[in-house]
C-alpha cells in the first residue's frame with residue numbers, strides 16, 4: 001500500500017456509524033451547529049484515549065468553524081506530544097465561558113479534580129464516555145461501555161458530522177484505541193475497533209512507528225520500578241491469586257510516580273494458573289491501601305471492589321480500604337478467595 005503523506009487528504013474509512021448511536025450523535029451535531037465555541041476536558045492524569053480523543057475532537061470542531069480550547073486538570077504525558085496540536089492543551093482554567101463543554105472519558109465529575117467547580121458553571125455539557133458506571137451531570141450523554149475507547153466515539157461523531165478525517169485525526173484516534181485496549185489485548189478490542197485501526201493503516205497511519213513512540217520509549221527508572229514490583233510479587237497457596245505490593249519508598253528509590261505503575265498489575269494477572277492479579281499500594285500520609293484488581297477468569301473483581309466501596313467491572317476494579325497494610329491485604333485476599341476458591 002502506498003503511503004499517503006498528504007496530511008490534508010481525507011481518509012475514506014468505509015465505515016458506518018452504529019445504528020444505536022445515530023440519535024445521540026445527531027443531537028450533538030445540532031448542538032455544534034448552533035455553537036461558536038467549545039471547551040474540551042477529561043479526567044485528571046489523562047491517558048492516550050483522553051488526550052487523543054480530545055485532540056481529534058478539537059480538530060473536527062475547528063473544521064466546523066468553532067473556536068476550541070482543551071483544558072486538562074493535570075499535565076498531559078509528554079509521550080503523546082507527537083499528536084498534532086498537543087502543545088495547545090492548557091492546564092490552567094482560563095476562559096471556559098464557551099457555548100459547549102465536552103467532557104471526555106470521565107465517569108465522575110470528581111475526576112476532573114480542580115476543574116470540577118468550573119465545569120459546573122459552563123453552559124451546555126456533553127458527556128462522552130465508555131465507563132461502565134457514569135455519574136456525570138450533563139445535558140447530552142453519549143456513553144457506550146461497549147466501545148473500545150472515547151476516541152472511537154469521537155470518530156462516530158465525526159462520521160455523523162461528515163467531517164474530514166485526515167491523518168492527524170486518524171493518528172489521535174488510533175492512539176486512543178491502541179492504548180485503551182492495552183495494545184488490542186483486552187475485551188474492549190472489538191471487531192469494530194480493529195476495523196477502524198485497519199482502515200487507518202490502509203490510509204497511511206504507521207502502526208509500528210506509533211507503537212514504538214508509545215511503548216518503545218521506556219525510561220530506565222520505570223524498569224527499575226517494575227523490577228521492584230516483581231520482587232514484591234507473592235502467590236497464594238492455591239496459585240490462583242498473585243499480588244504485588246507497592247510502598248512510597250519504592251517510588252522514591254526509583255524516582256518514579258504513581259503514574260508509572262500503569263500496567264504493572266498485568267505481570268501478576270498474566271501468570272500461568274493465576275485468575276486474579278492484585279496491586280496493593282500504600283498511600284502516603286493515610287492509613288489506607290489502594291487495591292487494584294484484574295481478572296482473566298470467572299472471578300468478578302468489580303464485585304470484590306464494590307464490597308469495599310470501590311467499583312469496576314467483571315475483569316477490572318479498584319477500591320481504597322482503610323487500615324493497616326498487612327491487615328488490608330489479608331482482608332482483601334479473603335474476599336477474592338470467595339471467587340477463586
Ligand SMILES: [Mn+2]
Pocket residue numbers: 049050105130149150180
Ligand atoms: Mn478511555
